[in-house]
Amino acid sequence: MKKLVLLGVLLFAGLTLTAQNKNAKATIEVDGVCLMCKDRIEKASIKTKGVKSAVWDVYSHELSLIYDERKTDLKTIQNGIAAVGHDTPDVIATEEAYATVHPCCKYRDQDVKDDHEN
Secondary structure (H helix, E strand, O other): OHHHHHHHHHHHHHHHHOOOOOOEEEEEEOOOOOHHHHHHHHHHHHOOOOEEEEEEOOOOOEEEEEEOOOOOOHHHHHHHHHHOOOOOOOOOOOHHHHHOOOHHHOOOOHHHHHHHHO
């Protein structure tokens, strides 16, 4: 009987330790240069099922997320961001996706980056 109770306790503890968080928080770097980029990045993030909040900072390039780990993961969110033309450290936007961003948002172009710093 003691073995059965111990087994039950261990099984319960194992299940609760691996439970996914419905309000997980994460911060990822996303390339962009302006408020139009901010709008595009945040909208792409929010469109991902399970993302509850997405706020991108123009100056630090950090995207702060609150999301449900039971419904999505960071890789899926980054794929959505890359699909609208923005790079993350783990997922690089295709040339076709990057070509769709407004000329003012061409963050890979050093001249555009320099223009936004002034």
